[in-house]
């Protein structure tokens with residue numbers, strides 16, 4: 001049986017506040033390649049905490065989290081950062097696009113930040129390691145524009161690559177952010193209220209794109225308050241007071 005993309009076993013996250021809060025309570029969740037999962041739940045139920053754990057931005061207090069077969073809870077910070085950069089594409093409610101950069105440049109920047117992050121995490125390299133790294137950096141830089149253009153084609157924005165973000169509709173901005181998240185071929189697209197800033201027409205445009213990406217085998221996890229969004233996902237889980245329950 002192939003490894004699941006996400007495998008959480010009995011994951012809890014406690015905050016040592018006064019009084020202490022158990023934001024995740026023994027959460028067990030398996031997400032297979034190509035799954036499209038919506039996580040729903042009321043305010044304060046633990047959705048952001050779960051997203052932070054899934055996105056390797058926070059560590060569980062107990063339990064196991066395997067991402068693509070790698071146990072993440074015992075990894076050092078540097079290895080976690082690299083795994084996050086390699087495997088996870090993030091999509092947020094606000095698109096976080098740079099207004100003075102074109103659409104294609106915004107997408108290209110994903111790789112630049114990712115490789116800088118990875119280099120910063122490294123111990124000081126030897127001179128031969130440094131030469132090899134420079135050669136890899138040059139190689140990586142070479143196809144960056146082509147890869148960004150391909151990602152934009154994939155989200156249906158091949159005709160907008162030279163635009164400034166402020167000339168795009170909300171749906172097109174989010175599609176640009178999704179193209180940026182797809183750079184580096186992540187195994188998982190982790191989306192936090194991706195349509196929260198969009199009207200219904202633009203929401204439909206983004207949901208249509210998720211349908212297409214899912215058809216291509218992408219694994220998508222979406223946290224959402226919106227019924228319209230959760231109903232489009234193949235699978236729903238509800239979190240209440242940190243307890244996760246699969247919905248029928």
Ligand SMILES: Nc1ncnc2c1ncn2[C@@H]1O[C@H](COP(=O)(O)OP(=O)(O)OP(=O)(O)O)[C@@H](O)[C@H]1O
Nearest residue numbers: 015017021023041042043044045046047048049050
């Ligand atoms: N750093 C923290 N310290 C203490 N308590 C926290 C911390 N972060 C979250 N919590 C608590 O954990 C619980 C879950 O919070 P979380 O932000 O995950 O909920 P949520 O479902 O994302 O809410 P919303 O939909 O309003 O964003 C809440 O009771 C919250 O107050």
